[in-house]
Amino acid sequence: MSPSWERLLEAIPADARSIVEFGCGKGELARRHQSINPHCTYLGVEADWEAAREAARFCDRVWVGKADSIDDRLFGEVWGNIDCIIYNGVLAFLDDPASLLKRHAAGLKSEGVAIADLPNFQYWQVLQGLFRGNWEDEATDNPLWGKCRQVLTFDRLPQLFENSGLQVFEIHPEGEATPAWQEFWQAIALLVKEWQLDAEKFARQTQVSRYIVRAIKSSQLPRKLLVQTLLISTIASDTVRVYQPDRLLKTIPGVRTLSQVQSADLRSARPDEAKVFIWQRDRWDLQNAIEKQRTLLRFGYLTIAEIDDDPRFWKEHLEHDFIVFRSCHCIQTSTEPLADFLRQFNPHVKIFPNQVLALPDQRVYDDEAPATLFFGAINREADWKPLMEVINRVLEEFGDRVRATIIYDRRFYDALTTPHKTFEPLCDYDRYHEILHECDLSILPLNDTEFNRMKSDLKFIECAKHGVAVLASPTVYERSIIDGETGLLYRSLEDFEVKFKQLIDRASWRRKLAQNAYEWVKRNRLLCQHYRQRYHWYLEMYDRLPELTRDLRDRVPQIFQLN
Incomplete structure (x- = not known):
């Protein structure tokens, strides 16, 4: 996927129920988005017949033709209620994009979003090519430049959309100051000065090869919100608790997200933004x-x-x-037991359970391969140690029909007596999921302690996402797992042994459990189904800021006392 497509993917409202993409190509953007939001209706339009045929694998329906040649009536009842229209590199190639935008604005619902990937005719390669007289053939790295019918620059973009009744709320530049651009700048800087151009603006705009424009069908611009997070490290729950929610929050018109590690720049906030600052695990x-x-x-x-x-x-x-929790306006956490504990320090507590960002395609299992047991957790020795004798006995009984893959926990790996085992040290998030996706079953033991009862079911939903069947303790997991349908729960050592053997021995049943769990996560635990709760809560709390500050003064008066 090209960098501009990645930016388009990050711009699509994550909970959109209906999307139309003009210039859908082979359907790659549709495929990527539907892994995040599989419940949407995704419609595509593509001028190239072969590409459209490929796109039909990932779109609910595809029409072949140019964006301005498709009859709006073909979209049926969805027209007038579309959440998002995407123009993937097509507007600049049309004779009259303004008329098309005005027509398509009628297809958007109120507050619907239009997203466009547009080339920048102030890009340094284009200017350099113009000077040479051959820009459309030789000066750029994209052969389609020469087919553009619209000369679009940064200053013209807002007018193009606003004349159609769409309010532009973001223009994102794609480009950077490469060494080649530096050479161009050195060569042209004298002319910029001679022509009395704004040097900073000219330099910035000539670096940009294309703009990603977002506009909303509304009479006014959306409310602006900055969600700024400070992390003390990036080895704990940063991806699930910060980066993934941030990624979806910023698809909401008007929302910016910013995460930094160990130090934060408060100058990043803009005067017209509601400002939220999150201390993550500080x-x-x-x-x-x-x-x-x-x-x-x-x-x-x-x-x-x-x-x-x-x-x-x-x-x-x-x-x-617990001064961190007493000295903030409010707290966000992951489970009800943890929230209940935290309320003694601050009554303003909100629960945002851990969720899954995206689902891969359902697993295709290798019937000839041995079953692979997965274990990957931190600080679990007290939980797995009582099971180890049973684990080793069962693994010995099945011999080379089962192998074990262990991440991080060297003591667990060393305690396994089977020779059919592999070990992976502490790895990054993507590698963790790559390994998990190749496994078949996992054990999730948690002793019934107060500490463990506050944990989330993240390990289960991660396994479910990857088609891995689980055998889990009732502590934490009985709140999520439907025993015998989406996974297995054990309540004694004897129960654990029987069910562990069954999971290894009965491959078709194990895969059915995993498939059911995958579907359960798809229905209930995708982040796209929940992320707006954060947005609404942040704005609600921000609007209550005077009240919350009075409560804070009562809890920690020292903050307000003069030195």
Whole structure:
């Protein structure tokens, strides 16, 4: 997928129920989006017959033709209620894109979004080619430039959409200051000065090969919101708790997200934005809390503490009376038991359960391969140790019919007596999921402790996403797993042994459990079904900022006392 297609993917509303893409190519954008939002109706239009035939594998329906030649009536009842229309590199090649946009605006529902990938005719390669007289053939890396019928520049883009009743709320530039651009700039800088051009603006715009434009069908621009997160590390739950929710939040018109590690730049906020600052898994003493929160209050932020594990695991929280949670306006967390514990420090607690960003295609299993057991978790020795004798006995009984893949936990790996095992050290998020996708079954043990009861069911939904059947403890997982339908629960060592053997021995039944779990996640636990809850809660809390600040003053008056 090209960089511009990646940007288009990130711009599509993640919960759109109906999408029309003009210039859908072979359907790659449709395929990628439907992994995030498989419940949408995705319609495509493509001028190239062969490409359209490929696209039909991923779109619900595809029409062959140019964007301006397709009769709007072909879209049927969806017309007038479309959530998103995408112009994937087609507008600049039309005779009258303004008329097309005006016509298509009628197809969007109120608050619907139009997204367009448009070439920039101020791009340095285009200008260089014009000077040479052969730009359409030799000067650019895209042979389609020469077929453009519209000369589109940054200053013209808003008018193109707004004349059609669409409000432009974002223009994202694609490009950078490459060494080749630097050479161009050195050669032309004298002319820029001589012509009295704005040098900074000219430099910025000539770096851009294309713009991704987003516009909304509305009489006014959307409300602006900045969600800024500070992480203390990137080895815990950063992907699931921060980066993935941020990715979908910024598909909402008016929303910007910004995540930084260890230090945050408060100058990133704009005057017209509602500002939310999230402390992800941070730990302070009282003096730190006073200094940090005073600064954020002065800048007008709503402050939120984010935590997805029992905070008593970290001694700093115990030693400093959970000041992180008391000194923020509110808290967001992952489970009800954890929320219930946190409410004693701050009553404004919201639960955002962990979810799955995207589903891969359903697994195609290798009937000839042995079953692969997966185990990959941190700090679980107390939970798996009581099971190890049974695990080894069962693995010995099945011999080379089963192998084990272990991530990170070296002690678990070393405790396995089977020779059919592999070990992967602590790896990144993508590698973790790559390995998980090749496995067949997983054990998810959690002892019934207060600490464990606060954990989420993330391990189960990750396994379900990849077609991996699970055998899990009732602690945490009985809230999600339908025993015997979407997975198995064990309640004793004897129960564990019987069900572990069944999962290895009965491949078709194991795969049916995994398929049911996959479908359950598809219906219930995709992030696209839940991310707007964060958006609405952030705005609600921000609108209550005076009230929440009064509550904060009562909890931690030291923040408001003069030195």
